[in-house]
Amino acid sequence: xxxxxxxxxxxxxxxxxxxxLEELGFAVAEACDGVDAxxxxxxxxxxxxxxxxxxxxxxxxxxIRALREKPEGEAPKVVFCTTESDFSHISAALExxxxxxxxxxxxxxxxxxxxxxxxxxx
Amino acid sequence: MNPQDLTHFATLLKxxxxxxxxxxxxxxxxxxxxTIAGTAGHESVDDLLxxxxxxxxxxxxxAAIDAMTTNETLxxxxxxxxxxxxxxxxxxxRRKGGTVRIWSAACSTGQEPYSIAMLxxxxxxxxxxxxxxxxxxxYSNACLTKARAGIYSAFEVQRGxxxxxxxxxxxxxxxxxxxxxxxxxxxxxRRHNLLDNPAAMGRFDVIFCRNVLIxxxxxxxxxxxxxxxxxxxxDGYLILGASENVMGVTERFRGDASSxxxxxxxxxxAPMPRAVGA
Numbered sequence: 001x002x003x004x005x006x007x008x009x010x011x012x013x014x015x016x017x018x019x020x021l022e023e024l025g026f027a028v029a030e031a032c033d034g035v036d037a038x039x040x041x042x043x044x045x046x047x048x049x050x051x052x053x054x055x056x057x058x059x060x061x062x063x064i065r066a067l068r069e070k071p072e073g074e075a076p077k078v079v080f081c082t083t084e085s086d087f088s089h090i091s092a093a094l095e096x097x098x099x100x101x102x103x104x105x106x107x108x109x110x111x112x113x114x115x116x117x118x119x120x121x122x
Numbered sequence: 123m124n125p126q127d128l129t130h131f132a133t134l135l136k137x138x139x140x141x142x143x144x145x146x147x148x149x150x151x152x153x154x155x156x157t158i159a160g161t162a163g164h165e166s167v168d169d170l171l172x173x174x175x176x177x178x179x180x181x182x183x184x185a186a187i188d189a190m191t192t193n194e195t196l197x198x199x200x201x202x203x204x205x206x207x208x209x210x211x212x213x214x215x216r217r218k219g220g221t222v223r224i225w226s227a228a229c230s231t232g233q234e235p236y237s238i239a240m241l242x243x244x245x246x247x248x249x250x251x252x253x254x255x256x257x258x259x260x261y262s263n264a265c266l267t268k269a270r271a272g273i274y275s276a277f278e279v280q281r282g283x284x285x286x287x288x289x290x291x292x293x294x295x296x297x298x299x300x301x302x303x304x305x306x307x308x309x310x311x312r313r314h315n316l317l318d319n320p321a322a323m324g325r326f327d328v329i330f331c332r333n334v335l336i337x338x339x340x341x342x343x344x345x346x347x348x349x350x351x352x353x354x355x356x357d358g359y360l361i362l363g364a365s366e367n368v369m370g371v372t373e374r375f376r377g378d379a380s381s382x383x384x385x386x387x388x389x390x391x392a393p394m395p396r397a398v399g400a
Contacts, residue, residue: 016160051170066185085276090285101285103276104187105162110280112194117284 001027002122006079007037009055009064011081013104017050017081018037020111025122034058038066045072051098053082053089068097077118081090081106123148124386127171134174134183135190143190154189158182159287163314180297184275195230196282198237203330203361206381207238211328211359212245212252219251225326225353227316229258232269232301232309233282238330240291257323272301272312316346325355333363340371347372351387360385 004018004026012031018028029046031037033055040046051055051065053060060080065074077098080093091100098120115121125145132143141150143327152167159170162182174183198204199307207224215222226235242254260266279288279299314320316334327356331348335343351374354360360375362368362386368375375385 010163012160012163012165016157020157076270079208085181085291085297090289094285094289101280101288103181103280105158105160105182106277106280107157107161107185107197111284114280 001025002048002120003044003046004028005037005040005049005076006083007031007034007049007055007060008052009033010052013052020108021050023108024112024115025076034060035061041067041070041076043072045080046076046081048077048115048118050079050081050102053080053084053093061092064096064098077122078122079114079118097118123152123168124172127175128241129169130175131171131186135187138187141190147194151190154184158185158189166180177220181276184297185277188275188277193220195233196253197233197240197279197287198282199234199332200364200383202364202383203332204237204241206359206361206384207328208241208245210381210384212249212254215252216249221253221255222328223255223324223326224257225329226256227314227329227331227350229260229265229269229311230262231265231274232258232272234258234330234332235269235309236272236291236301236305237282239308240287243291243305254308254380256309257326258309258310259312259323261313261315266311266313270306271308273298275299277300300323316349317342320349320353323353325358327355327358328361328385329354329358330341330361332361333366335366347374351375354387356387356389358387 004021006014006028008014009032010092014030018030021028031040035057051060051064062080065077068074077099078097079102080098081102081104083104085103093101102114124395126149128145128151135141135143152378155167162170165168170186176188211222223316224238226238229235235256238256256289258269275298277293289304291302293302331350335346338346349370352362373388373390376388378384378386
């Protein structure tokens with residue numbers, strides 16, 4: 001089973017993202033910011049990550065840069081999932097190694113499509 | 123559900139789309155907006171509607187309105203037709219060169235012709251000597267106006283579109299995204315009723331007529347097939363929606379066995395079939 005890590009400081013969003021991803025057949029773990037997510041990755045590298053941008057302690061862009069430096073850190077597919085929808089944020093995310101980008105809010109069809117585009121399958 | 127919040131949202135929905143929702147349909151609002159509420163960070167649909175009334179955020183409102191409509195238009199819908207277009211029509215055109223004419227016959231708000239134009243930009247440099255013409259028509263003036271403008275909300279633009287294509291073919295336009303000028307200008311837009319004679323548009327190598335015939339009765343579908351048959355070149359392809367086919371409606375087209383979803387002309391001038399007992 002594909003292991004997903006949802007990284008978001010909003011408990012509401014983690015909860016609904018977990019529900020949607022589990023419905024799609026993924027095993028889901030959660031982290032509440034970049035620091036928490038790094039620890040989770042060091043403990044068990046996930047296959048895919050749904051990543052918020054703005055979070056306390058460590059934001060999404062800092063996290064993905066740190067992740068991609070790690071041994072095996074190139075492996076997880078990373079899908080940003082954020083309200084940051086301007087050109088510069090998306091460019092920075094792609095340069096840092098993001099595989100896809102979702103604007104909040106989104107629906108199940110969009111999530112399914114974007115995961116498929118990123119090459120993530122349950 | 124707070125009546126004041128629901129009324130406020132219903133008023134906005136009616137003004138922007140013409141769709142009416144009253145208190146008796148609050149279950150519909152609840153079911154359609156549950157995911158949007160959650161992914162916007164709200165505990166419930168009630169909280170979402172309250173926020174729309176008291177602290178409006180255009181992006182969230184657009185997503186909520188879009189979720190309330192049954193509009194299923196998205197970029198690169200079903201993908202397979204676009205793969206067929208590339209492999210079966212565009213790449214073989216390299217041998218003989220010339221102009222390939224494509225008609226998006228029910229283009230709605232433009233996602234289909236723009237998808238074709240994006241595909242063409244990606245393959246054109248491999249096909250010297252080939253030119254592409256895209257004609258996009260719809261009956262709805264409102265849809266055509268939006269299609270021509272090429273402006274889509276953040277919610278709409280991510281449906282079916284990989285982020286790399288978004289960055290390549292679109293520009294930010296306030297909270298929205300606008301198709302780049304070169305792409306918009308590569309398409310000819312025209313209002314057209316599928317029941318009217320399309321002869322003035324000339325003949326086409328490929329006609330996309332997807333997900334519109336399902337709204338017509340059998341006699342009307344037959345008439346539309348007659349019209350499409352007249353505008354399709356003898357070696358051309360008709361592309362229907364994934365849930366549509368010609369069976370029992372017309373003998374002018376048959377499925378291409380090697381390429382599901384593609385239809386070719388049979389050359390038969392078949393009369394419109396009558397329903398049993400009619």
